Amino acid sequence: MSHSTRNSLAALLLGGALLPACQSNPPQTQDQAVNKEAVVQTDSAASKTASADTMGVPAGSVTTIGNPQLLLTLPDSHNTPDGLALGPGGRLLLSIPNLADNSKPASIVEIVGNTYKPFAAKLPVEPTTQKAAPMDLAFGPDGNVYYAENQYENSKKYVSRLMRINLKNGQPGTIETVVDSFALANGVVWKGNNLYVTDSQWDMPGNTKGSAIMRFTLSELKKPGGPLHLKPKTKDPHVLAMFTTTVNETGVDNGADGLDYDSQGNLYTGSFGDGSFYKVSLKPDGTFAKQEAVALTGDKITCIDGLIIDRATDKAYVTGARQNAIFVINLKNNSVSTLAQNPDTDGAGGKLDQPAEVLLKGKRLYISNYDNPNKHFVNTKSDAPHTESVIDLP
Numbered sequence: 116m117s118h119s120t121r122n123s124l125a126a127l128l129l130g131g132a133l134l135p136a137c138q139s140n141p142p143q144t145q146d147q148a149v150n151k152e153a154v155v156q157t158d159s160a161a162s163k164t165a166s167a168d169t170m171g172v173p174a175g176s177v178t179t180i181g182n183p184q185l186l187l188t189l190p191d192s193h194n195t196p197d198g199l200a201l202g203p204g205g206r207l208l209l210s211i212p213n214l215a216d217n218s219k220p221a222s223i224v225e226i227v228g229n230t231y232k233p234f235a236a237k238l239p240v241e242p243t244t245q246k247a248a249p250m251d252l253a254f255g256p257d258g259n260v261y262y263a264e265n266q267y268e269n270s271k272k273y274v275s276r277l278m279r280i281n282l283k284n285g286q287p288g289t290i291e292t293v294v295d296s297f298a299l300a301n302g303v304v305w306k307g308n309n310l311y312v313t314d315s316q317w318d319m320p321g322n323t324k325g326s327a328i329m330r331f332t333l334s335e336l337k338k339p340g341g342p343l344h345l346k347p348k349t350k351d352p353h354v355l356a357m358f359t360t361t362v363n364e365t366g367v368d369n370g371a372d373g374l375d376y377d378s379q380g381n382l383y384t385g386s387f388g389d390g391s392f393y394k395v396s397l398k399p400d401g402t403f404a405k406q407e408a409v410a411l412t413g414d415k416i417t418c419i420d421g422l423i424i425d426r427a428t429d430k431a432y433v434t435g436a437r438q439n440a441i442f443v444i445n446l447k448n449n450s451v452s453t454l455a456q457n458p459d460t461d462g463a464g465g466k467l468d469q470p471a472e473v474l475l476k477g478k479r480l481y482i483s484n485y486d487n488p489n490k491h492f493v494n495t496k497s498d499a500p501h502t503e504s505v506i507d508l509p
């Protein structure tokens with residue numbers, strides 16, 4: 116999950132530069148509106164906190180739906196919980212990239228009951244950024260843990276990676292880079308011996324709003340000889356499908372984010388920047404067959420972060436990071452309903468606080484509250500407590 120605070124910064128700077136031009140006239144375009152608001156924010160110190168969302172989510176309109184419960188609270192040293200993985204024996208891992216405050220190192224912990232313990236406390240840092248940033252993660256068919264790394268907020272120079280934690284007797288041994296040169300590696304899912312990874316910023320020549328799903332086979336990830344290198348700004352042979360984000364008032368152009376597959380083996384991903392929901396059909400060998408934007412009905416989703424599909428019911432549980440909500444998409448008829456939603460909170464008591472990732476274990480839905488907002492999000496402030504919530508489904 117994946118969030119681009121730098122975009123806000125860019126809009127802010129741009130807004131400053133355009134100050135004389137748009138100060139006296141009402142904004143005519145969405146971009147101008149964004150810039151105009153940025154100017155207002157620069158001019159007024161008072162508006163630094165909690166500027167109510169007046170565009171995508173009108174102030175006061177956010178209702179309370181459902182009743183998420185607190186699973187556990189994390190200290191400030193674990194401030195941005197994100198990816199969740201279910202392993203052999205029901206083991207649960209949680210990645211914490213600390214992108215809200217990375218003065219403390221990122222790590223991966225293991226959730227045990229309603230508490231947690233260290234799993235991989237020392238992740239290798241990327242050499243140029245000197246940071247680790249684990250996002251989504253998954254146990255592979257080889258029993259090892261694969262995690263996507265998001266360096267995009269540290270560097271735009273294609274230094275994000277796919278990493279492998281080689282397990283020894285269930286505990287982390289060596290941790291190595293298996294693929295490099297992603298822009299923003301984000302969601303991961305294994306389907307048989309195919310690994311699918313989203314890159315939320317896979318741009319192309321002439322398309323700065325690009326994103327993609329990549330496909331790797333277990334055998335190529337196991338080949339000796341060091342990491343695979345992607346070729347940025349190309350349709351690299353690992354690119355399975357590409358997407359273009361329609362940038363809205365949030366200014367965020369991150370695209371494909373969470374991903375999972377249904378009972379028929381179709382892959383789905385959602386766009387963080389614009390909330391589009393995509394279906395990618397696969398051939399039996401896991402390669403591309405076709406893709407489509409799914410026409411959804413019911414409640415409107417403006418931003419999709421993580422998602423998980425219950426293949427027994429073909430319902431997708433989708434985090435609405437911007438709307439501070441969990442949505443359910445019934446893949447049998449593409450209708451959307453809201454399972455849970457809260458107004459702006461700090462997360463106390465398990466209230467939603469910008470949910471980023473979800474995982475289903477039995478009938479229990481685990482929810483990571485990422486709490487690291489972009490502008491025009493219901494959540495306005497990264498704050499303690501840092502939390503995991505749960506919803507027990509009927």
Ligand SMILES: [Ca+2]
Binds near residue numbers: 316323324325368
């Ligand atoms: Ca881009």
Ligand SMILES: [Ca+2]
Binds near residue numbers: 460486497499500501
């Ligand atoms: Ca919080």
Ligand SMILES: [Ca+2]
Binds near residue numbers: 497498
């Ligand atoms: Ca918050």
